Amino acid sequence: GAGVSQSPSNKVTEKGKDVELRCDPISGHTALYWYRQSLGQGLEFLIYFQGNSAPDKSGLPSDRFSAERTGGSVSTLTIQRTQQEDSAVYLCASSLATASSYNEQFFGPGTRLTVL
Amino acid sequence: GQQVMQIPQYQHVQEGEDFTTYCNSSTTLSNIQWYKQRPGGHPVFLIQLVKSGEVKKQKRLTFQFGEAKKNSSLHITATQTTDVGTYFCAATPNTGNQFYFGTGTSLTVIP
Numbered sequence: 001g002a003g004v005s006q007s008p009s010n011k012v013t014e015k016g017k018d019v020e021l022r023c024d025p026i027s028g029h030t031a032l033y034w035y036r037q038s039l040g041q042g043l044e045f046l047i048y049f050q051g052n053s054a055p056d057k058s059g060l061p062s063d064r065f066s067a068e069r070t071g072g073s074v075s076t077l078t079i080q081r082t083q084q085e086d087s088a089v090y091l092c093a094s095s096l097a098t099a100s101s102y103n104e105q106f107f108g109p110g111t112r113l114t115v116l
Numbered sequence: 117g118q119q120v121m122q123i124p125q126y127q128h129v130q131e132g133e134d135f136t137t138y139c140n141s142s143t144t145l146s147n148i149q150w151y152k153q154r155p156g157g158h159p160v161f162l163i164q165l166v167k168s169g170e171v172k173k174q175k176r177l178t179f180q181f182g183e184a185k186k187n188s189s190l191h192i193t194a195t196q197t198t199d200v201g202t203y204f205c206a207a208t209p210n211t212g213n214q215f216y217f218g219t220g221t222s223l224t225v226i227p
Contacts, residue, residue: 042204043217056214091158104149104161
């Protein structure tokens with residue numbers, strides 16, 4: 001079956017523009033995570049969706065960042081008025097259940113965002 | 117907030133030598149996962165540890181979860197060039213549902 005897919009794979013934008021990043025999780029996975037990874041760094045948690053529950057937005061770095069998950073499946077991460085420090089690889093992951101039970105996160109290939 | 121420290125940040129070993137990376141949390145964990153990320157790739161799940169003092173093995177890899185469930189380690193015996201990559205731990209605290217990733221240990225194996 002298909003894994004987690006993300007689009008676009010690369011995005012180059014100008015400072016101040018808005019961008020939308022898309023994530024298609026594995027079918028049937030109720031949990032979806034967004035992370036940000038800067039060059040040579042670890043994964044920074046951004047937001048977490050679980051089923052129909054309110055998302056955990058505690059990792060979003062500013063109000064320029066927002067995310068939606070429509071119909072419990074596809075998710076879109078939106079960054080408004082992009083800044084150069086937003087440049088990073090944005091990774092999406094999905095899993096069968098919550099982090100408190102046995103499950104693994106399946107990562108997508110990521111979207112490399114470059115803000116000029 | 118939750119902090120997950122991972123050491124060392126970098127490790128260079130000669131092929132055939134052993135390698136260990138350590139993950140430490142400031143709070144008690146519900147469980148811990150380990151991931152491997154090859155250069156240019158995305159993280160791939162290796163294992164999850166849940167029980168206090170748990171030890172799991174996968175061929176040359178040995179994973180341990182501390183008795184207090186605050187630390188974990190990954191040990192690779194007789195490294196090979198295919199082991200090259202960055203190893204991350206991902207911890208879930210007793211409260212909350214999100215994962216906190218460690219800073220990762222980048223392993224270089226010199227043939």
